[in-house]
Amino acid sequence: DSGVTQTPKHLITATGQRVTLRCSPRSGDLSVYWYQQSLDQGLQFLIQYYNGEERAKGNILERFSAQQFPDLHSELNLSSLELGDSALYFCASSVFPGNEQFFGPGTRLTVL
């Protein structure tokens, strides 16, 4: 158990819909990262927050947005969902940017 929690574990929805994925980092970690992993693919970095502020952006679509709240938990919002958005979404946290990242168990999103 990495100490990072993600909810929900599984999510099945339809095209065009909007979903919110939630992540609680390890106690004491200030940085949160979001990654997308499609079937048998690598990890695509989406976005990073540090202490509530956006620090870095990767290949995140305009339909996706995220935020980190004062209690340091983070949410990833995916809207106007398409079939290709089906993937495993991981959240990771670290004490500071650049430190080892602890990954949550992931949320498996299926768009039908």
Place this chain on the structure above:
Amino acid sequence: GQQVMQIPQYQHVQEGEDFTTYCNSSTTLSNIQWYKQRPGGHPVFLIQLVKSGEVKKQKRLTFQFGEAKKNSSLHITATQTTDVGTYFCAGGRTFNKFYFGSGTKLNVKP
């Protein structure tokens, strides 16, 4: 944009054989991290290399960071079935943004 390339994509070995995966970047990296993802699991941090030419060992695993800080390798000696999984390197020019390699999927036949 910056990319971290990793080869090979797949490696099938007989138990007891050695295994190496390589990570290459076109730009100088601030540091590099290695992760292992077991089938159905999440990535787990293995190690971080920061210094040019750094070599670190963890039991049967040897990690190297190139002199120019543009490449890295992970070598496993005498593989075991417990080594099965996908090995990812991750690096970036700054500590803020890490790019993961595409991973090397290791299969070990008993």
